[in-house]
Amino acid sequence: MYDANTRRILTFPAIRPCESVSPATLLTSLITLSETICSFKLKPLYTNAKNAKDSIRLVGNILVFLEEIRRDELVLSCEMVLSLSELHFVFQKLRFLLEDCTRSDARVLMLVRSQKVSNLFRAIFRSITVALDAMPLDSIDISYELKEVMGLINNQAFNSKLGFRPEDERVLEKFRSVLDQLEHQMNPDRKNLKRILDYLGIWGWVECNNEIKFLDSEIELERSNTKNSDLGILSTLMGFMVYSRCTLFTTVDSDAVTVSGDHGSDSCQHVITSLNVDDLRCPISLEIMLDPVTLTTGHTYDRSSIEKWFVSGNLTCPKTGEKVISGNIVSNLCIKNIIKEYCLENGISMAESGCSNRGRGNTHTSTGGSVAAEAAIRLAVDYLVDRLVFGTIDAKHKATYEVRLLSKTSIFNRACLVEAGVVPSLLDLICLKNPRIQENAIAALLNLSKYSKTKKVLVENGGLELILEVAQNGLKMEARQHAAGTLFYLTSVDEYRDIIGKIPRSIPVLMELVLEGTERCKKNALVAIFGLLKYPENHWKALAAGVVPLLVDLLRSSSQCEDILVDSLAILATLAEKPDGTMSIVSCGALHVILDVVGSTTSRASKEYCVALLLAMCKNGGADVVRVLVSNSSIMGPLYSLLTEGGSRASKKASSLIRILHDFNEKNASSATRRPVHFQEQFVDVW
Template identity: 25%
Template sequence: MILSWRRRRASKYANRKEFTGETLDMGMEEIVIPSHFRCPITLDLMKDPVTLSTGMTYDRSSIDAWIEKGNKTCPVTNQVLATFDQIPNHALRKMIQDWCVENRSHGVERIPTPRIPVSAYEVTRVYQRIMAATQRGDYNKCLELVAKVRAWGKDSERNKKCMMENRMGCCLSATFEFFAGNEETTLLEEILAVLPWMFPIGEEGQSKLGSAKSLRCLVWFLEGKDLSSRQNAVSVLRKLVSLDQKHVDAIMEIEGAIEALVKIIREGPSVCPTATKASLSCVFYMISGASNEIKSRFVELGLVSLLLEMLVDAEKSLCERALGVLEGLCDCKQGREKAYENALTMPLLVKKMLRVSVLANEFSVSIIWKLCRNQNGDGDGDDEEEIKILMEALQVGAFQKFLVLLQVGCGDGIKDKVTELLKLFNLHISKVDCVDSSMDFKYLKKGQF
């Protein structure tokens, strides 16, 4: 039995192919990795060896991480790097690949030949060619070059960073504006697939992408049927509205923009979670500081009910966004009325407290505070609607949750709301059987909570 178990264990580990330390653990035997095949930083087998100006060779991912941390010296020699250029060591990489092939009977896989990262010069050259083709109105040449940019981005995060740092986002924003409204949409779809990871795009890029022509085109994609294009368009829109309020104002003036965002939310995260989160973020920016008229438009489209349904089994980031939008909608009378009507409202808000995140706690408390104070009245706990919601909150355990919140600590703004709510609860606590009526807080001062 023991021998059989060892054999199965050896077979299991033979398929793991993990390159760590000085050896490869292949079950019952160890294969020694030649020391010059190992990266001096991680001691792992190098997959993409590159040589620095000091003559030392490292795995590209390891030395990239070293430099990104702000280090300006060679890790082994401690010499100051005259340049951060990395020269691919093709000879060593070929030797490593041959060694892997020789040991494949032991479960070692041959490392793939890495692609050489794009350089700033190459990015600048393509940038210039795209701008020139855009000025000529050469659609096909722009499509060819943008496809090349997209392929670069797919190769590595390093390529994306290089293009972002060399203003490719600004270039593509200008091209998008130029061809916005064109009957042939393939080029625009390619640009939208690239733009989400090109931010920040600079002031010039913002002016191009934030123009009325570009924004109308983005909304047109939001209203379309192609899921990928809609996802990319709303992702671009989310990044844009987070930069400047003027973009938010401009989008709200475009017919169909609000309806398109709510439609994506209505489809739910099961269809496309990325698009749903981006849409919620857009709505959050749009209602922050907006008039009650704007908020009422979202309410009329059924957004309050959609948010509550989404909160039932939403994961953390989605839950935070949904609560943030709901908190904004409860500023207006119509939003509160819809919340009052929905039986899920109070149970969900109380349930989410202390279960998701600090931010979710703050949003949940703020929503309950707005509902219980009933902003049409004076917030003294005597209004009929106010009493009804207070009693419901008590019945689902809000009183106990608030006490715990005070114990674990919360921000001053939320602490004030919790304290005020506890005082309102204290007026009706004796009417609810599920709360210990002996816990009377009417004699405690605000500072004691």
């Protein structure tokens, strides 16, 4: 079935009607299709307007003929059915073309493709003429007048003066001139920019941004295409629209726009926050999917895994056993984007998660895609940096918002921003007592901190204390959330883990966010604490600050989302690797809490961290810990399930823990006849 949300622009997945379809059904479907085409006359047309209107008018005239056939319930010959079938096929293509011509977010691309679109209209008119010529009107009982009308309609289609609209040609020429200026790193005349956008009906920031989002999705799809034939022009158009958005529009209704990837209220964030990470794993490899594809059975797998499955001779869906055709696999862009966002939001490296450069194209590319696009972005960045320093308060707000958007979309954009000196300006702006500017500036720093060269610039400009100040006293919780996320990315550098850990308030501030923040804020704070613990010297600091009781309370709370439980367990597992960490966890009465989590959680990640935590506690906590585990028989089920379903590391840890428990039982049974053995010595062979 046709899905308007998945069809790429200027593609025509028309399907010829089945030969066995009844004439009445075919006629009804053709009339419905014609009515749909006629409904486009109420929609705005920005390019190829005359061609589109002529085609709609032609179909409207044919519709009168079709309705009369149905009203009179005429018997249709095989030849007439064939003609109507061909007409149905052509009308499908026309509908697709009109959908593209009336799209509100693809106007600039349709302008560039206007010559091609004009040719498509001509080809469709020729096809309609052929179908009408072949129509055996004498084989049906209609009036002579109606036959004459149909002859006139056929002549109208044959003689229609379809062509490239002069107005489109003039605007397209002006547009090419602007692109040439951008390619030579020259700022285009603002009047010319405005004339082009006005012609396309792009009169505001939101409309401009919608064009950018559309181009972004097209670039993503094009990057997955082996030919990449349209990547250059799409990137150029993206650069043009970004430059226009940054320089032409002085205000933005930010309430009407959400920023995916760094904004806590974005709907995607709710999905990412509440999802079970196991849903993102391939059922075959059990790893987070790199390129998810869906079979006709409705089940999704990683492309490489399912292709290996087919190559090995299997012709069924691994989950259902239903027979499938190996070629019938469709990219699942929705899941792909969720995986991409999940990896970025959780600080998972692309290599670790499987989300490599073959993932969402524009996020990982280090180039602009074309010479004009790169020049346009650099010119836009220079303009924004100037506004950050010298602009009014309103101009600074607009500029920080634009930087926030640019910094989240690609490595190339981040590199341009850092090279232009945006980081010191943003650090100055997060000190302003302006909630909107502070939030946008710290969100931009969060996005930029994902770029390796940003971290050094940020630290050298005194950014750590400023970011901690926002994390502690930010004017909005969203700003504090972004500050915690920025600290997490800074902890990817060992030197900065040490520096941040030496700031006395760093861990207490993050703990405060865990207590007071929203779920996303808690998440960012927890992963920042986890990042700090990668530096061994920070372990005792975290213990001294009281991290363990805080985390145990989180585990006790049934209201916490699965992600927060996973992060809490990950931190506890890290702390338990040292004896003082294990002692602190045991003294909080956490052992039974952890066992409850093992028995109740449905998340494989939670189970794996629980096993790692319990294994470390057995190593460092002695026989008392093992004795509690042995007395709790419910733990064995999750342990054995991880042996078969967990990853390689999780399976090894589960196996080690099972062996410890079995050895303890055996040695406890024979303890009366054997000398006491120090607990640490019993299991030295496990490590």
